[in-house]
Amino acid sequence: ASGGDGGHGTGVVREAAALTGTAKLYRPAGDDITFSFDAHLAAKDNKDPESATGTFRFSHYKGGRGGYAVAKVDCLVTGGKVAVVTGVVTETDVDGFRGKRVGVSVHDLGRHDRLGYSWMTRGQTSELPPCQSMPPFEKVKAGTGDFDVLPWQIEYPTE
Template identity: 80%
Template sequence: MNRRTKLAAVAVAVLLTVGAGGSAVAVPDLAGPGKDGRPVVAREAAALTGTAKVFRPAGDDITFSFDAHLAAKDNMDPEAATGTFRFSHYKDGGGGYAVAKVDCLLTGGKVAMVTGVVTETDLDVFRGKRVGVTIHDLGKHDRLGYSWVGRDTEAKLPKCVSSAPFEKVKAGTGDFRVLPWQPVFPTE
């Protein structure tokens, strides 16, 4: 077998292996057959992803990261959302972080609101507490807000509630992406 034939055989074997591995792992959310008879993959109902740092002139290091999704099959149930989000705040050697398990995701246009219960943290004030964050995806000028502002920060937050996006994201750090929710309501 000449060199070109061997290289072609190896390339085909690699492509078949990669293709088989990818198809074994990826299980699409099917929306039914398309016009050509092949299955149509439904887009997820809503999503919020990305990371950014909050702008603070005093030098605080505040970061928010999101990986929240609502599956197509759960389109009319925002409380079926899955994923996590993380936030941290450090300044002058102090501060901490928290990771929350998503329990609600609502999006509309370029705005997303996510709530979750803190499952991991080094700050006692957040341990086991539900928190909410709102994102406004404005390209290079993203904004965000969070539920733990105001005087009554000990109040129990219900699912699907947060604040207006009042914080500015530090220039060059915002890459939030909001996939708008498209609820389907019955017609009479």
């Protein structure tokens, strides 16, 4: 199909990139760590990943203690089944996250998704730039991975 419909023959222009879904991280000690994404890059913004919109949420609870954060997306880049999303935390009950940019990476592997996050190392002293995170080093808990990465289709000049 042609005409800018993303090759699906529907006449509808697909968005440039997306990351959606929810999963819990694998933790044999019983921690409840959940990540949820609703991040999108509109077709009209294909050349500007920093125009991405949406939110993502993460939480970590164990033994009645823990916290959560919600971030407003400020960048989304996908390549194949891998996505990196960043956002500024707009809602949280953890002082260390309030107003900070955080980054998360996802590898969409069906029910065996992987995930990484920028705050993995202690003492991060510099401001995290948009579109940056750690590689997806964590495994999701069996049966919970339902991330869906829509690959970014970069438009290259032909001449």
